[in-house]
Amino acid sequence: MSGLGINNLESIKFPVQTYTDTDGEEHEIDLKVRTSDTAEYKFENRSNTIQTFFKSNLCGYSPVKVETGDAFFEWTPLGAGFQDELGNEQWMGRVENCEAQVVRENTVLYKNVMGDIDEEFQVLSGKLKHNTVLNSLPVYDQSLPGSDIRFVVEGKIDFSENVFVFSEGYTLVDKLETSEEVQFIDTEGATTFTLPSPVAYEISGSESDVCKYTVTKIERNLYSLKISLSYAWLRDKNRNYPVAIDPTLVGIDNPPGMSGRVKRLAFSNNSKYLAIATLNENKPYVYEINRDTHTLKELPKPTGGYERGDQCVLFSSDDNYLLIGGTYKLTVYRFDTLTGGYTTIIPQPNVSTFDGTVRDIAFSEDFSYLAVSHNYTIRTYKFDSASGILSKQNVLNTPYYPLKMGFSKNNKFLLTKQSDYTLRTYNFNDGILSNVTAAFNGQFYDFDFSADFDYLAVGLNVAPWFSVYKFDSDLGMSGPPINPKVQPNLTVRKIHFSRKTQNIVIAQYNQWSTYQRILIYRFDKKTGEIGQQVTLDNTTKLPPTNLNTEPLDLVFSPDGVYLGYTQDSDAANSLFLYRFFYEPENNIFFKDEKTSDYYSDNNGNTLMLLDFGQIVAGQTSLPVKVLVENLNDFPVKNLQIELINPSTDYTVEISKSDNPFIPETNLLYSNPLNNLDRVPIYFRIVTTEKSTSGGMFEVRAKCSKI
Structure with missing residues (x-):
């Protein structure tokens, strides 16, 4: 197997910060x-x-x-x-x-x-x-x-x-x-x-x-x-x-660019905008992401700037509204097509005054309700997407500060991570929170639902440092924890599934260690197993691991293209934005069993090559196993595997098994393959004493939708 730089987190360019010297020349700050x-x-x-x-x-x-x-x-x-x-x-x-x-x-x-x-x-x-x-x-x-x-x-x-x-x-x-x-x-x-x-x-x-x-x-x-x-x-x-x-x-001539100590970040639901909440200035910034150049441009601010927003930011489902939370504040802004920014503040007559910090805000799955954590309470509101108005305020007291919240599928539960590092799950019905249905004691730092809400990943303060649980939309967390075979080195402060649930990204940290901050693990959502750690391409520019650079947020854009990460630092490099590597979907794919990497993308572009190493003329290589995986949302049948080998110097043979290896030039699988089902294929190369060189061959797959 030969990689072509497939596991590379490509850094996104931030606005360059410059100043003009006494001679009128411009320099980077x-x-x-x-x-x-x-x-x-x-x-x-x-x-x-x-x-x-x-x-x-x-x-x-x-x-x-x-x-x-x-x-x-x-x-x-x-x-x-x-x-x-x-x-x-x-x-x-x-x-x-x-x-x-x-x-x-x-x-x-x-x-x-x-x-x-x-x-x-x-x-x-x-x-x-x-x-x-x-x-x-x-x-x-x-x-x-x-x-x-x-x-x-x-x-x-x-x-x-x-x-x-x-x-x-x-x-x-x-x-x-x-x-x-x-x-x-x-x-x-x-x-x-x-x-x-x-x-x-x-x-x-x-x-x-x-x-x-x-x-x-x-x-x-x-x-x-x-x-x-x-x-x-x-x-x-x-x-x-x-x-x-x-x-x-x-x-006042503060240059464009990123503020230090970025507390939280949020992508708009169309993945076009990025909002950040900053601790240094206690106010948010909003940027537009240029998909062609992968650069950021700051959007216009309201006259006089944004209200206090040092803790959390969130977009509405249609991205018409930006919600920001901070000390004593929860503010809603509407996007103004004339200014090109979130510049119109929406008064909230139904929201009571906050007497402390708004720590987190979360929309229900259907975006009809908003949860707001504040001191020892959680407030819930009905959200009107047409006007941006919050109404029907309800309040639930909690034993500790709710630091993070997330709604489950169908809005049945609200999961919270509280300041005693316990996960507490509350019933949610028609805008009203009620009794705790489950409380998982322990040192929980963070949690994240998979895109289909079938799994819950948690970051821990004790070994194995992170785990995955199955999550039932009617029952909540169920079954024993699924743990990684190869554990991280440190406490996992932030954790997030990739959009297609094929990877789990973690940010590990303790204040005395300089281990690599961001690690990525494969995840098999069919079996629920955590796979091996992904070896990132050596061109990836990872965050610095200085002491006291605690992870603060880790978020994927809704389309899965971008990964945002922020760590506590007063330096300009406290926010990191990457274009995430490829995750396949809506086709059948060839996959390496050991690394879980794919050999091609959705468009048929080659990502990896099947490498047999050096073969002595007249010998036959050992079989190499490749998986064919159905990543369509529907089952398929009549899977056919076809070889195209233009070389006369060697022969390519394929088999459904390696022992015995039954050589064929084409394979047919009559049994149906459901979503995420896989079948193995074994390849080997046969040479003659007259073989003088290697070469390239193609393998094609086709099937029928059931």
Whole structure:
């Protein structure tokens, strides 16, 4: 058998990110922080659409500066503490002396600026991401008279003289408080910088909380900036530290391209669009996939940008609507043919306010209902595909956070993976969820249904790391688990069937290991067996296996052509999109039994050759086994196998068995072959003492539909 690069995941090209230098020349963006060539600063990055500078010591005036064109923005951190609803404050202390250090190529860290708090700055494309990192819970001594306590980080911002502060359509006069974006606009009305909606999030977890800006004018172009968040959220017993408080500074000429920390992704049902939810900016991006060039182009955004969408994205069945979920938000957008994007927001009068994070959204099989996971509840709604309106809200309380959901065939069950790593299955009837029908305890990380809903694949935190169960549309999970013969190396965080259920793709991970992230296993849906691991073509560009690059999502496009994968990383390469290798259908095919690879595609193009190796003249080769498989959705009969050998140097013989090998030049199978049925064929080559060379021969198959 000779392969022709059939198991290759072809990388899809993302929009190239560029900047223009002082000489007007365009270059690809480089986010690496380098030693500064100025006396005032220790480190800098000038190879971006913004230029960023860092002083050696954080304890001084304006240790961090950002420039774009003629505009600049300077940040001076002051300290942190607590504040109650009455305006009383208690400060933990002020920023201490600490030296700048480059901890990753795009990241500058000022460590232990005040107790167990770090100041981290990440240079991203067109942005400077600023994280105040709480490595542990800040200690509060209960001395403030109020009851609603907030943790506060304070600093000063200084910016260009011709720039003014705006938020929610209003100009700041003396003071503003907001959880929305803050804009810095020059006298000509152009936005120079923005501070997106602030958020706090678990660096190694999935929880986040909305923060609040308090901006107070000190003098012209010098302001106090406080970022505060609920102390109750910080001290939650389930909180996973470290926690980052994230006010990201964005230059308005932010280049096209991918944001770091892509949390989730979704393909439209026509496989034309790709939507992603980002943790860095807390908002989604939507791209159109060019099928001819296999490149991406960003769609137009709504005026003012999308609402918060840092957790999940989903398309309606007809792709007329895009649903996005995040902290305190579930928003529905309609596609506008005039703008060419999902730019029209659909008000939802029947949806109650969310008081926490929307973690997942899932449509029922027929797209008539929507499930929304939120804190310790699952809401369900009736979805009107004509208007995009959600109605008939129902709420079910759950013992733990539902992190992922999926409806079974015929909408009978809703399967959930919850924050205690247990799979719980709920009955679903006419929009109402009821009692748990099954709870599978264990360390479940992820699950996925096969396209026909007959199988359920699960990722595990214990060996064998992943399994497959049969799934009955009336009974749910049934039978013992089907385990791989050759196990992965690590916990399987993400798992997905290919569209035709011929492969299972997994993403394995632990934070100390650099094993290959993406593995692919063959799957036989007729027998339910997990086959061998696929050896990928050596041209495949797989995701980097740096430490702490946890898999976040793994999704196939509905047509099975594309595989999307994202892992936690602030680098530009946190999202990976591949054109998946060929999976046959709607014909009969020749198949290699050992590798489960196919010798041709639907159009008859050769994918592999049957290789007999070297044969000495006058000898006969050993038999080579090939399977003929029916991949039609219907049974066939009268399967005929025909040999076409133009060579006179050797003879090709075929047989229905290898012992005994009964040589024939044509074979006829009178018994019917149902879908996925296979019959074996054995080939051998017979040479004479006068044989001088090898060659090529063809094998053709034909049959009749029953």
